[in-house]
Amino acid sequence: MRARFAAFIAAAAVVVCGGAAHADPIRTWGSSQAPPATQGGAATSAGGASTPPPPPPATIGTPIEPVDAVPPTPASSAGDTEAVVRSPGHVGLRYVLEGIEVRGNTATLARVVLRYVPFRSGDTIDVDDSEIELTRFRLLGTGFFRDVNLSLRRGTHRGYAILVITVVERNTMVLNDVWLGLSADAEPNGAARPLTAYGGIDVAETNLAGTGITLGGAIAIADGQLALRTRFADPAFLGTSWTAEAQLLYNHARDFFGNEDVLVDDPTQQVTQDFAVANYTRFGGSVGAGHDIGVTTRLYVDYRLEKLDASLPLAASDHYGSEIVPINFFILPGSSILSTVRATLIHDTRDEPVLPTRGDFFTLVGDVSLTPLGSDYPYSKIQAHLSHWIGLPWAGHVLKLDAFAGAIFGTAPVFEKFYIGDFTDLLPDRVLDLNFDRRSAPNFLNNDISEIRYGDYALKLSAEYRIPIYRGTRSIYGIDFFGAFGVYSVADQNLITNPPPGYEGLAKLPIDLTFNFGLRADTAIGGFMFGVSNFLGFLPVRGAAPQ
């Protein structure tokens, strides 16, 4: 077991070394290139060969010299006249690119800016090329800059030009998420508690030391529970078009099993408790790579290795319908290893990330546990999630249709299973894989969904209607009222093939309803959602399980 864990540490070290290697200067575009021969087109130039170039204007930031420059070939008079090319019927001009100059970058390295520029010294640049404007938006899209402007200035010889990229940097420390809420959990001895608070925060520096690398961290805390994450992401790993990611995680977690009347064997005696409590820790990490497949689609592949240590009751039993059955904690007692490979496909055609009015967001995720490489949990898992936004023809109203389906085959650890609280809006979601709540499903339809907490199969269909109530252009861009309604099911193999005794007819179908309403806001510091269902979840509206 220790050897396998040491192997993970070695793998993590390789990732760190890879990141350090990336800090070295990368390629210098065009450094070995001579200006190419003049391209075709009508060659016109007035004024002969040797107009002296004007001195470069004062530089705002660093560097002063073109960061990507190639000395022009000593030009003959014929070459000089051919270097400026005018397309027939267009105002458009073409120049031989002598270099690229980056200005205004006090923190961001010039080579990081140049990653997003598709031109090289020696290229013939057509001023009408749409790539020039797209370059500006690529740079804005990094999130490193508040403004970006591109311009040309004369090169050292007629027909040559230097591309000047002027950037205005912005704060790149980003608050990604804040979690605050109330939950109903249990004491370490299994006694139910009415209310406890939980919270967490997620921050990231998206341009670490001007390298374009993202380094982030997150923490979630509840009574007796702690989750920590650090994540590294390089969107242009080693100057390539591949994204590289690495993450370290630590969870000290507690989970609750049973339904307010369980029998638990501890080492000395058998006692009756409200809930059986399982404690476990996770430590490990993942490394991965991602690549674009077209403008709207991206593929990621990750490898994960974790060491688990679980402290479980010797035995515990609970009601399953009208029967008493042993509780499965879905995690091995003592130490165990989890090793998986995950592939994620993302297809995103939304017009806006926070308050979309049209488009789709589709994710397909597949996990395979690598038992030949030492994983103690043989399983595979697949999840598909599709959201579709439809802009309605009246007053900016938007309808969102949402579908999720997932299945697990094999023996997955508890935190990989489908948790009922992730599908109903009336219970807190898991945060960084921590589960804060002991309650079962609300069970509005009074069926056997109250018997399940973690499942191997999950399905959810929902719709959300949004009504705009405010639109702005400064710090708050928009606020919408939303109302959502959905139906979901979580089940495992046992619930399907061996329904709990006491349920008849449609009550054997583990289906429940969920709803939420509140406000969604798009602001200068990100998107927010204020829903009321978490509080409504504390109202006693649940269906009762048969005893």
Place this chain on the structure above:
Amino acid sequence: MIRNRRAAALFLLAAFAPVLGVPREAVAQTQGAPQPANPSSLPTRRASFAWDNTLLRAGFSFRDVVDKPLAEKLSSGLPNVILMRAYVFEEGRSEPVALAVRTCTVTYDLWDDIYRVRVSDPNGVRNVPKINVDGVLRECAEAHDLPIVDRAILEKGHPHFLGVLVEVNPISPAMLQQIRQWVQRPTGSTGINPGDALFGSFVGIFVRQIGTSAASLSFRTQSFTP
């Protein structure tokens, strides 16, 4: 009936634009372009109107759309576009009955030290060199005797006005969509659950910076009666 006639007139304007001399690129620029939402409430600006037989010609200025930074940008060596759309409205109605478009593409020639201006309007397409920014603005930020509409399309005896929209460096809806899709994709959002995407939300912040143009201006003119 009148409404149908206006719709037919707009359809005919679009369909026969090439025949009537409206450049194809000028028509393309208007596709998907916004119309003034409430044109009669726009700020009023004086314009000169004259009848050239049955053709209405107009003159007005919109130099103020180009502020100092944009004027400096005209010398960037890269193309800058000033797009003007003049919609003809009947007073009290919000549907235009005619449209005149002028597109001006300005590119500073680094080595000849002149501004190469390509103008596309109902008079046709022409390339005009200018030696300074003032000359560029006279060509591109003012309308002189701009052909607007034939009298036959207008409702006789009813007051009409022009609703003018001016944009600098407008972005086509197709490119805007492409840019937004490109920009908003988060870096490293591999997670499927809300809590999993560590870096999933920040990039959306910058999408808002991408407007549909670098600058815009809208106004209406005083009324004229055909």
